[in-house]
Amino acid sequence: MKELAIVDEKIFEVENLAFTYPKNKVEALRDVSFSVRKGEVFGILGPSGAGKSTTQKILIRLLKDYRGHVRYRGKDLRAYNDSFYEDIGVGFELPVHFSKLTAVENMDFFKRLYQRHIDYDALLARVGLAEDKERLVGELSKGMKVRLNFVRALLNDPQVLFLDEPTNGLDPANARIIKDLVQEFKEKGGTVILSTHLMNDVEELCDRVAFITQGVIREISTPRELKIRHGKREVRVEYHENNCTNEKTFPLDKIGENPEFLDILKNRSVETIHSGETSLDEIFIKVTGEEISHE
């Protein structure tokens, strides 16, 4: 169960966060408030330019001229120095390695910048890079670089993991491995802040999600609650009768007492039954008002 590992300790508390880029007049973030609990996978979702990256850049201390309050483990984020990075791992979307060094040389360099680190060999093997670890990063495929980014993010055995599109560009098998590793990280008490367009990842991984658009958080909830709230409370049944397929929709309330529904179940040949539950893709479009980019 996803919820079991979450405890009430707040890792990040964000209150009335606002940010304007120096050369822009429009605020990139406006009055953003949310909190991330320990052991939770928190998704930040939204179309390109909505403010996801800006939020993440503030939380990882890259942008500092923000307004409002951000607390990490109860302490003002601005009060932390560079040792803050001992605690967090950041997996960027684009490859972030020295192309003329091998995968191992890259990992070895980054590892030595931290006081605490993991056995990256085992992790490289887990993500399927064991045989390619002595190759120059420039020679690796895009998918391999994405997996190397993930290993890089976990190098310092972080408490909090920031992931930006961690499975983008991966085949289903490798995406599965990354998602399993995220789950394992969470089960060990780690907190994940995930930014992605891939609603399948959100559904599988996120305990809660925040939809952000035009710099404003429109909705924060669990994927399940969102689906219930935005879905239709109905059941659609397709059944075979008189050599043709019929379709009938029933309200979900007191469905077990609906004689017509029960009659179809008992006496007809049912082909499919669908609940009116909506998909996160549809919720994304509804909440943000924009189509999902699958680039």
Next chain:
Amino acid sequence: MNSLMVLLQAEFKRLAKYNIIQVSLGVTVLWLAVLFLIGQNEAGAFIPLFIFMDVSLMTMLLIGAGLFYERQENTLKTLMVTPASTAGIIASKIVSAVYIALQSTILIALAGHFFFDATINFFALIPLVVLVAISHAVIGYLVAMYVKDFTSMLAMLMLYMFVFAFPSIFYAIDMIGGVWETLLIVSPSHAAMILIDFSFGAEETMTLVVVGVVYLSLLSILLMRFFVYPKYIETAIKE
């Protein structure tokens, strides 16, 4: 291990892997070949000039090219989310640029000393070359971070050479003089030339040498504090 030491070791490893040390050595060998072609009588006059070009212009080019490599590889941003300080990251790159400059300087100066009877004050040359290399590494950073692509950077470096370096070179070989001497005071290249010439026994007044040292030191500190450091952070975040 101290993160600055880790950054420095990594910089040197990358200098070798990206063939920058090898290219720099190759350029030094070219300078030496030219000196031998020029012959003993004229070579002495060209040694300070070659060192000036290597320490100032090559340093700018190497720092700029290195930064562009890193921008392409998105490694600026990933370093910013490690416990290494931004100042340490920038410093490690400047130290590696100074190393390259010193490597060339020492090879050319030793050749000058042993083969061309050049008069060299090594105790002055080394610290002054370090200062010239640091100041030009900072200028190289500045140029590389304010342009959008590699071609623009090369164009800006060419512009810098035409505005600052060439007039100093022309002045050094007596092609220009008079009013230019006053104008050249504001040129970092001219200050660099004065300091390097001084190490080779040129009759520079001590006042000019002190002014050159103070000017390049202040220029480096001010550019670093108000332009390079904040722009580096901005560039890394934009990646």
